[in-house]
Amino acid sequence: MNHTGKKAATYPASIPFIIANEGAERFSFYGMRSILATFLVAQFFNPSLNPGLQNVAEAKANEITHLFVSLAYALPFAGAIAADWFFGKYRVILYVSIVYCLGHLCLSLFEDDLDKFRLGLLLVAVGAGGIKSCVSANLGDQFNESNKHLMAGMYGWFYFSINSGSVLSTIMIPWVYAKYGPSWAFGIPGLLMALATVIFFSGRKKYVKIPPSGINKNNFLFISGYALINFRRRKKGQPLLDVAKGKFDERKVEDIKSVYNVMAVFAFIPVYWALWDQSLSEWVLQATKLDLTIFSFQVLPEQVQTVNPFFLLLFIPVFNYWIYPFFDKMGIKTTPVRRIGAGLVVTAISFLIIALIQVSVDGGARPSIWWQILAYALLSASEVLISVTGLQYAYTQSPPSMKSTMAALWLMTTAIGNFFTGMVNRNIAQDGVFSGLKGADYYWFFIGLLCAFIILYFFVAGRIKERSYIHSPEDELLVASQSHGQ
Structure with missing residues (x-):
C-alpha cells in the first residue's frame, strides 16, 4: 500500500x-x-x-x-x-x-x-x-x-x-x-x-x-487500392485518395495521406539496408581474408560483427545527449530528415573503408581487422542516425491509427533493400550484367548507387513537410527495441 x-x-x-x-x-x-x-x-x-x-x-x-x-x-x-x-x-x-x-x-x-x-x-x-x-x-x-x-x-x-x-x-x-x-x-x-x-x-x-x-476495411491497403482502381472518378485538382472518401471512413483517408508523406522519406531507406545488411554477410566473407588479431587474440571472422551492437549501445546516448544538442545549440536543428541524410553520408564513408580494404586484399595483402572494425563503428553511427531516427519518424509523423502500419512499412524497407542486393548477387552468380563486379568493384558499385541516392535525397528533403503527432515515451522505447533487434 x-x-x-x-x-x-x-x-x-x-x-x-x-x-x-x-x-x-x-x-x-x-x-x-x-x-x-x-x-x-x-x-x-x-x-x-x-x-x-x-x-x-x-x-x-x-x-x-x-x-x-x-x-x-x-x-x-x-x-x-x-x-x-x-x-x-x-x-x-x-x-x-x-x-x-x-x-x-x-x-x-x-x-x-x-x-x-x-x-x-x-x-x-x-x-x-x-x-x-x-x-x-x-x-x-x-x-x-x-x-x-x-x-x-x-x-x-x-x-x-x-x-x-x-x-x-x-x-x-x-x-x-x-x-x-x-x-x-x-x-x-x-x-x-x-x-x-x-x-x-x-x-x-x-x-x-x-x-x-x-x-477492418478502413486500412491502408484497401483504401489505397480502391483509390488507384477508381482514379478516373477523381475531380480536377482533387487528391487521389479523396476518391475513397465516399466508400471509406473520411478521417482514415486523411490519416493515410500522412502515411504517403512519410513514405517520401522511406523511399530512400531501402538503399541503406541494401548496404547495411552486407555487414552480416559480405563483410563476414571479407573478414576471412584479413588479419584477425585483436589485442594478441585471434578472433573468428563471424565474431567480428559483434562489435556492431556494442557500438550502437554506446552511440545512442552519445548522439542523444551530446551530438544532437551540440548542433542544436549552434543553430543547426537536427531534424529527423537531416539526421537521415547525415546517416546516408556516414554509411557511404563506412563502405569507402570497406572498398579500400578490398583493394588491398585484391592486391594480395592481408589488412588488419581493425580497419573493418572502424567501418563497423561508422556503420553503427549511421544506424543511430537512420534506423533509430527513421522508426521514430514513422511514429511521430503518423496519426495513432496508422502507427502499426508505419512500423510494418519501415520493416518493408529492409526487405526491399535485401531483395535488391540478393538479385545483384544472383546476377553475378549467373554471369549476368553484374558479373564484372568482382572484388573491390562490387563495393564501388554500391557506393556509387548510394551516392546517387544521397544527391537525390538532398534535393527532395527540403520539400518534405513534417507534421508531428503526439506520442508517448513508450513509443520511444518501442522504436529503440525495433530499430536494431530486428
Whole structure:
C-alpha cells in the first residue's frame, strides 16, 4: 500500500515470460545468421576452396542470405494482419514459433542437402517474420491504467534482452561452428528457439490476450487500392485518395495521406539496408581474408560483427545527449530528415573503408581487422542516425491509427533493400550484367548507387513537410527495441 491508501502498481505476471522468450528467440535468429554466409560457401558452393570459384560461390551465398533476410522482413505485415484480424497475437506467436522450430530442425539435420537446407531457411524466415510485429505489441498489451507508467522500463528490459541474445549468440555460435561443426552450430539456435516457445507457452494463463477485431476495411491497403482502381472518378485538382472518401471512413483517408508523406522519406531507406545488411554477410566473407588479431587474440571472422551492437549501445546516448544538442545549440536543428541524410553520408564513408580494404586484399595483402572494425563503428553511427531516427519518424509523423502500419512499412524497407542486393548477387552468380563486379568493384558499385541516392535525397528533403503527432515515451522505447533487434 502507498501513502494514499491505494495498492501500489505491480508489473504484470506475464512479463518475465515475454522478455525471456524474446531473448531466446533473438539468440536463435542471430546465432544461425552469424554463420550463414560462410557456411554456405564452405559447405555447398566452394568446399574445395578453389580460388577460381570463390567469387561465384560468395555471390551465391550472399544471394541466399539476402533473400532470406528480405523474406523475414516482408512477413511482419502479414503477421500483424493475421493477429489483428483473425487469430490474436498469442495464437500467431505460438503457432508461428512452432514453424520457426521446424525450420531450425531442418538447418541442423540437412547440412549436406541444399534444397532441404533452403526449406529450413524458408521456415525460419516465416517464423521470424511472422512474430516480429506481434511480440513488442504483445508486451504493451499486458499493461493497464494502473501500471502503464511502468511500461517504459519494461521496454528497456525488452531491448536489453534483444541485444543480449544477439551478442551472446554472435560470439558463441561461430566458436561452436569452428570447433564442433554445422550440426551443433545450427542445432543450438534451434534448441534456444524451442526453449523460447516453451517459455512463451508456459505463460499462457498469465497473458492479457486482446481478441482479434475481424477484417477492418478502413486500412491502408484497401483504401489505397480502391483509390488507384477508381482514379478516373477523381475531380480536377482533387487528391487521389479523396476518391475513397465516399466508400471509406473520411478521417482514415486523411490519416493515410500522412502515411504517403512519410513514405517520401522511406523511399530512400531501402538503399541503406541494401548496404547495411552486407555487414552480416559480405563483410563476414571479407573478414576471412584479413588479419584477425585483436589485442594478441585471434578472433573468428563471424565474431567480428559483434562489435556492431556494442557500438550502437554506446552511440545512442552519445548522439542523444551530446551530438544532437551540440548542433542544436549552434543553430543547426537536427531534424529527423537531416539526421537521415547525415546517416546516408556516414554509411557511404563506412563502405569507402570497406572498398579500400578490398583493394588491398585484391592486391594480395592481408589488412588488419581493425580497419573493418572502424567501418563497423561508422556503420553503427549511421544506424543511430537512420534506423533509430527513421522508426521514430514513422511514429511521430503518423496519426495513432496508422502507427502499426508505419512500423510494418519501415520493416518493408529492409526487405526491399535485401531483395535488391540478393538479385545483384544472383546476377553475378549467373554471369549476368553484374558479373564484372568482382572484388573491390562490387563495393564501388554500391557506393556509387548510394551516392546517387544521397544527391537525390538532398534535393527532395527540403520539400518534405513534417507534421508531428503526439506520442508517448513508450513509443520511444518501442522504436529503440525495433530499430536494431530486428
